[in-house]
Amino acid sequence: MTRSCYIHIPFCSHICSYCDFSKMYYNSSWCNRYLDALEKEINSYYKGEELETIYIGGGTPTSLSVEELKRLFTILDQLKRTKDVEFTIECNVENISLEKLKIFLNYGVNRISVGVESTHLNILSFLERPYTKEDILRTISLLKEVGFENINIDLMYAIPGESIEDLEQDLNFFLALDIPHIATYSLMIEEHTKLGNKKIEPISEEVDEEMYQKIHRKLESSDYKHYEISNFGKKGYFSKHNLTYWRNNEYYGFGLGASGFVDGIRYTNTKNFHKYEKEEFRQEEEIMNSNLDMENEIMLGLRTIEGVSKERFQKKFGCDLKDKYEISDLLEKGYLIETKENYYIPFSYWYLSNEIIVRFIGVE
Numbered sequence: 001m002t003r004s005c006y007i008h009i010p011f012c013s014h015i016c017s018y019c020d021f022s023k024m025y026y027n028s029s030w031c032n033r034y035l036d037a038l039e040k041e042i043n044s045y046y047k048g049e050e051l052e053t054i055y056i057g058g059g060t061p062t063s064l065s066v067e068e069l070k071r072l073f074t075i076l077d078q079l080k081r082t083k084d085v086e087f088t089i090e091c092n093v094e095n096i097s098l099e100k101l102k103i104f105l106n107y108g109v110n111r112i113s114v115g116v117e118s119t120h121l122n123i124l125s126f127l128e129r130p131y132t133k134e135d136i137l138r139t140i141s142l143l144k145e146v147g148f149e150n151i152n153i154d155l156m157y158a159i160p161g162e163s164i165e166d167l168e169q170d171l172n173f174f175l176a177l178d179i180p181h182i183a184t185y186s187l188m189i190e191e192h193t194k195l196g197n198k199k200i201e202p203i204s205e206e207v208d209e210e211m212y213q214k215i216h217r218k219l220e221s222s223d224y225k226h227y228e229i230s231n232f233g234k235k236g237y238f239s240k241h242n243l244t245y246w247r248n249n250e251y252y253g254f255g256l257g258a259s260g261f262v263d264g265i266r267y268t269n270t271k272n273f274h275k276y277e278k279e280e281f282r283q284e285e286e287i288m289n290s291n292l293d294m295e296n297e298i299m300l301g302l303r304t305i306e307g308v309s310k311e312r313f314q315k316k317f318g319c320d321l322k323d324k325y326e327i328s329d330l331l332e333k334g335y336l337i338e339t340k341e342n343y344y345i346p347f348s349y350w351y352l353s354n355e356i357i358v359r360f361i362g363v364e
């Protein structure tokens, strides 16, 4: 049963130097055409389930005008939801406003995610993100004043030129904001982005790992649980929507370039606006046979402190992970821990989790 839904809004008011997501410059005429197509996609595929989580991401949903946002929420009104639905929208510091936040509240949004990334002007300018530390402070105060308390902020690190001291200052600033969830992103230099085209070299593996460990120590000693490789939450504030992904549960993905997992099929939508507009929504579909599904269950589950649940694995696949994969060596060396309930990778090896997973299921 599909209980979660991701909706992608591909418009941004500016384009960051590193971003490889499905996005384009905001344009009101394109936006209206996009919303028409999005409505058609939802009408064609949504089967009326009560949703436990809804997540509007981007791109930059807050690049839309007040009227466009109202239209978006009217389209989404047809999505049925449980009483305690987690309903998140991503907001950017440069285009958030009181009026937009009030619309979110009116339409039932109860969780906000803000891409803060850094507080250093030189780093923000390298990333081509147009705001200052003062703008961040104003945004967070506004969110709290309006009544949002379930908030996530994104922190980016491993940025060329960034020092450990810079990161320390960002962490202190983030902690002082007193926000219940922090998602961290190690900067990836992707091809076909401005940084990729300029052949900017990434930071060294050693510094990246040092920063990763620093973030862990600092946030864990301030009431945050490092519950997934890149995510930290206070008690009661883990992202229900993202847990859907990591538990290998099904979810709708609507919008340009969105991906979803419905009725045993994983799909990715086209990133081509014209195709999307012509209602050629799906670009790729992959039927999950039991082996693929098992691999996903392991790859996703081992990203979290919950790990892979034995009961769930047995119910879904009729066997134990041990019956299917040779893991005795990993267990002996402590890379993988087995308890009565689950298998998990201990934090000390999270940085190596990709290598560990590849070692026993053999996929990258």
Ligand SMILES: C[S@@+](CC[C@H](N)C(=O)[O-])C[C@H]1O[C@@H](n2cnc3c(N)ncnc32)[C@H](O)[C@@H]1O
Residues within 6 Å of the ligand: 018, 019, 020, 021, 057, 058, 059, 060, 090, 091, 092, 114, 115, 116, 117, 154, 155, 156, 185, 186, 187, 188, 189, 190
């Ligand atoms: C794609 S953005 C969408 C939300 C919003 N537009 C924003 O900029 O915050 C989601 C997160 O992905 C991060 N991100 C995008 N490209 C990245 C990259 N190449 N490396 C690391 N993080 C990246 C962004 O910085 C942001 O925190």
Ligand code: SF4
Residues within 6 Å of the ligand: 011, 012, 014, 015, 016, 019, 020, 021, 023, 058, 059, 060, 092, 115
């Ligand atoms: S990081 Fe966010 S704001 Fe920047 S280009 Fe990507 S989606 Fe747009």
